[in-house]
Amino acid sequence: MEAAAAADVLPSGSSQELHVLAVDDSYVDRKVIEKLLKISSCKVTAVESGARALQFLGLDGEKGSLGFDGLKVNLIMTDYSMPGMTGYELLKKIKRSSAFREIPVVIMSSENILTRIDSCLEEGAEEFLVKPVKLSDVRRLMKDCVMRGETEGNNAGRRVDKRKFEDDNHTSSLSSSSSLTPSPPSTTAPFGGDVATSELVSSSPPHSSKRAKLHDGD
Amino acid sequence: MERNPLRRQLQLMRKSLFDQGYLDEQFVQLEELQDDTNPNFVEEVVTLYYRDSARLVLNIEQALERKPYNFHKLDAYMHQFKGSSSSIGAKKVKAESTLFREYCKSGNGEGCMRCFQQLKKEYATLRKKLEAYFQVARQAGPMETACRPK
Numbered sequence: 001m002e003a004a005a006a007a008d009v010l011p012s013g014s015s016q017e018l019h020v021l022a023v024d025d026s027y028v029d030r031k032v033i034e035k036l037l038k039i040s041s042c043k044v045t046a047v048e049s050g051a052r053a054l055q056f057l058g059l060d061g062e063k064g065s066l067g068f069d070g071l072k073v074n075l076i077m078t079d080y081s082m083p084g085m086t087g088y089e090l091l092k093k094i095k096r097s098s099a100f101r102e103i104p105v106v107i108m109s110s111e112n113i114l115t116r117i118d119s120c121l122e123e124g125a126e127e128f129l130v131k132p133v134k135l136s137d138v139r140r141l142m143k144d145c146v147m148r149g150e151t152e153g154n155n156a157g158r159r160v161d162k163r164k165f166e167d168d169n170h171t172s173s174l175s176s177s178s179s180l181t182p183s184p185p186s187t188t189a190p191f192g193g194d195v196a197t198s199e200l201v202s203s204s205p206p207h208s209s210k211r212a213k214l215h216d217g218d
Numbered sequence: 219m220e221r222n223p224l225r226r227q228l229q230l231m232r233k234s235l236f237d238q239g240y241l242d243e244q245f246v247q248l249e250e251l252q253d254d255t256n257p258n259f260v261e262e263v264v265t266l267y268y269r270d271s272a273r274l275v276l277n278i279e280q281a282l283e284r285k286p287y288n289f290h291k292l293d294a295y296m297h298q299f300k301g302s303s304s305s306i307g308a309k310k311v312k313a314e315s316t317l318f319r320e321y322c323k324s325g326n327g328e329g330c331m332r333c334f335q336q337l338k339k340e341y342a343t344l345r346k347k348l349e350a351y352f353q354v355a356r357q358a359g360p361m362e363t364a365c366r367p368k
Contacts, residue, residue, distance in 0.1 A: 027270045028302045035251045110301050132244045132305045
């Protein structure tokens, strides 16, 4: 059975597990995400706030860039709605730091709001996951994170999954010849046919939907 | 069909929880995370949920005692509560939470109050049912569930 554990798919020569920094103010969610990640063979550091996350990364000006125990962080998964610093604000801080902007950041949210998803992706989030997060989400994330490292410059990894679309933004401007699962048009740019085919990943599981990143940032 | 009577009972209890709409798919997700190294994971998460959410329930209760209602605050509390409830697959509780938030958004204080009473009932009922379920689970011993391999 395909476990796609992080340890299995790492490039040859690397025996390190991925170290994930999980940020969520909910105790229950931290426990669950921690388990999801551990089962996927990751090392996990779970913290309760953006401030703590920055502290761990050393971005609060206190320590060096490797975190308290010297473990490099390979992925950051953060809840969106948190008191104090939101996941979005944390994302921005990370992407604006020279030391950590390369670390993929995944946003998790119980609310499937298009503008929110747009903003996060625009700020450089790797993915936007709708909560509750499933094991299949994490497994896919592990594959993507590793593939992303191997295939630099390939846009295939950037997408949104588990989008259950609300009414109005659905399907309107997709060309009928597209064989990809429908995704909402961007609110600021026309949804061009070539963009759809070049940026969306075609081998997607049927339940998830892809969204082209139409705003060129990187 | 499970031969062991305790396990059979457990299966029936579990099926009933799903059939009657108390639990949803997310509970199954939690079960998939359970293994030999952590055989009581689901029970631990549920216990954590009830412990942690008690605080939120109290906050909401207190907020509902202060008139006029601060709908923004009520909604914020319920957003958190709904999140945790969703994480353990508490289907009915989650539904009531959603309804409560709708009432908050439309500024319907009466609706909030009524809904909250119902929510507390569902919350308590689920707790009793899950406690009974986990008790049998512990007695039945580790189940050979069709889980993901190690």
